[in-house]
Amino acid sequence: MLVEYDVIVIGAGAAGLMCSIEAGKRGKNVLLIEHTSKIAEKIRISGGGRCNFTNLYSDNNNFISTNRHFFKSALVKYNQNDFINLVKKYDIEFYEKKLGQLFCKNSAKDIIDMLISECNKQQVIIQLDTSIKKITKNDEGYFIKTNIGDFVSKSVVIASGGLSIPKIGATDFGYNIAKQFNLNVTNLSPALVPLTFKDDILEFCKSLAGVSINASVSINKTKFEEGLVFTHRGISGPSILQISSYWKEGKSISINLLPEHHIDIILRDRRNKSPKKNINNILSDFLPSRLALAICNKLQINKKIGEISNDALFQISDFIHNWTIIPNGTEGYKTAEVTLGGIDTDEISSSTMECKKHPGLYFIGEVLDVTGHLGGHNFQWAWSSGFVAGQNV
Numbered sequence: 445m446l447v448e449y450d451v452i453v454i455g456a457g458a459a460g461l462m463c464s465i466e467a468g469k470r471g472k473n474v475l476l477i478e479h480t481s482k483i484a485e486k487i488r489i490s491g492g493g494r495c496n497f498t499n500l501y502s503d504n505n506n507f508i509s510t511n512r513h514f515f516k517s518a519l520v521k522y523n524q525n526d527f528i529n530l531v532k533k534y535d536i537e538f539y540e541k542k543l544g545q546l547f548c549k550n551s552a553k554d555i556i557d558m559l560i561s562e563c564n565k566q567q568v569i570i571q572l573d574t575s576i577k578k579i580t581k582n583d584e585g586y587f588i589k590t591n592i593g594d595f596v597s598k599s600v601v602i603a604s605g606g607l608s609i610p611k612i613g614a615t616d617f618g619y620n621i622a623k624q625f626n627l628n629v630t631n632l633s634p635a636l637v638p639l640t641f642k643d644d645i646l647e648f649c650k651s652l653a654g655v656s657i658n659a660s661v662s663i664n665k666t667k668f669e670e671g672l673v674f675t676h677r678g679i680s681g682p683s684i685l686q687i688s689s690y691w692k693e694g695k696s697i698s699i700n701l702l703p704e705h706h707i708d709i710i711l712r713d714r715r716n717k718s719p720k721k722n723i724n725n726i727l728s729d730f731l732p733s734r735l736a737l738a739i740c741n742k743l744q745i746n747k748k749i750g751e752i753s754n755d756a757l758f759q760i761s762d763f764i765h766n767w768t769i770i771p772n773g774t775e776g777y778k779t780a781e782v783t784l785g786g787i788d789t790d791e792i793s794s795s796t797m798e799c800k801k802h803p804g805l806y807f808i809g810e811v812l813d814v815t816g817h818l819g820g821h822n823f824q825w826a827w828s829s830g831f832v833a834g835q836n837v
């Protein structure tokens with residue numbers, strides 16, 4: 445039997461839920477299909493279980509896309525305040541952790557429950573454990589063959605997300621549908637992901653595993669100043685996750701390990717005032733002592749500051765303020781928070797999220813070539829793009 449719906453949304457994540465709710469509000473009967481047994485697993489694990497659901501300062505500068513203008517209109521139509529108002533309507537307690545990042549006080553489950561409750565209000569039919577075997581199109585609409593039956597609709601929304609964390613349900617479904625319908629997909633790579641190293645840099649990082657500092661990390665003019673943590677595989681922490689979205693294989697990154705000070709000025713001053721003090725102890729006044737010692741050992745300059753030449757002082761200061769290293773890779777999709785790249789936005793109308801070549805076919809959320817910075821911007825994109833599609837399906 446073939447069952448008809450006004451709208452079929454594929455993927456019960458952040459974007460799919462938002463789109464279903466908005467379409468439902470417009471009186472559409474909506475089927476939301478999810479291939480796993482759970483709704484919005486990524487929301488559940490996000491923000492360390494507390495879901496950084498948006499950012500007070502989210503704006504166009506927080507998004508990466510081949511087309512720098514594509515995301516603007518959706519972010520205006522549904523912005524962070526719209527989502528915050530929804531959260532407030534449900535009396536969900538939240539707080540600003542830092543830099544405008546809003547987190548649930550209790551649990552990410554509060555956001556999932558809110559979205560499910562909104563879906564229920566709009567009588568959205570949610571079908572879990574449903575795998576799609578085939579999608580075809582003819583004059584009557586899009587035919588969807590699944591393990592639980594066949595469906596038809598004039599509007600199909602692909603909200604199947606990116607490739608990160610396959611063990612909780614991420615698939616390449618959206619990209620395959622794009623290829624089936626002859627849509628361009630840009631290069632895909634893991635982003636918001638720890639960086640890995642080899643040889644002596646790896647050994648250096650390993651010896652410091654667990655040490656964390658505030659650092660400024662840059663690639664050309666793109667710079668992020670936030671936490672950095674050394675790991676057994678390389679480096680991680682917010683500043684590294686942010687820069688990973690801009691890093692390309694073979695390219696170097698520059699790290700200022702002490703952005704709030706000028707260590708060269710400090711060292712020259714200390715050389716005059718306390719020449720008998722060991723350089724390692726002086727650096728430990730500004731950096732974690734394990735890191736201070738590791739730098740001195742690496743540069744083979746571990747002696748009294750009074751005995752240190754100008755050249756050696758320069759080496760130390762250059763290492764601390766301009767540590768330039770080439771990652772050998774990233775930790776990949778198993779730990780990446782998002783996928784960089786996606787369905788080419790030139791294929792999609794920015795005001796409706798509808799595919800230009802195939803009326804009735806929509807793409808929203810992370811599956812598109814729009815990637816947010818760390819800090820709640822990726823969910824904001826899911827809400828905004830889901831909202832816009834929901835107004836137009």
Ligand SMILES: Cc1cc2nc3c(=O)[nH]c(=O)nc-3n(C[C@H](O)[C@H](O)[C@H](O)COP(=O)(O)OP(=O)(O)OC[C@H]3O[C@@H](n4cnc5c(N)ncnc54)[C@H](O)[C@@H]3O)c2cc1C
Binds near residue numbers: 497822
């Ligand atoms: C560990 C982690 C923490 C994160 N924390 C944050 C955070 O705090 N703040 C933030 O802004 N962003 C965060 N993100 C990013 C954010 O979760 C995503 O950008 C966002 O969930 C994307 O929404 P989406 O709806 O496009 O995709 P998703 O939320 O991934 O939803 C896609 C849905 O489609 C389903 N699906 C996939 N293939 C199929 C198929 N073939 N058939 C049917 N269903 C399918 C999936 O199972 C999933 O339910 C985090 C990501 C990770 C991995």
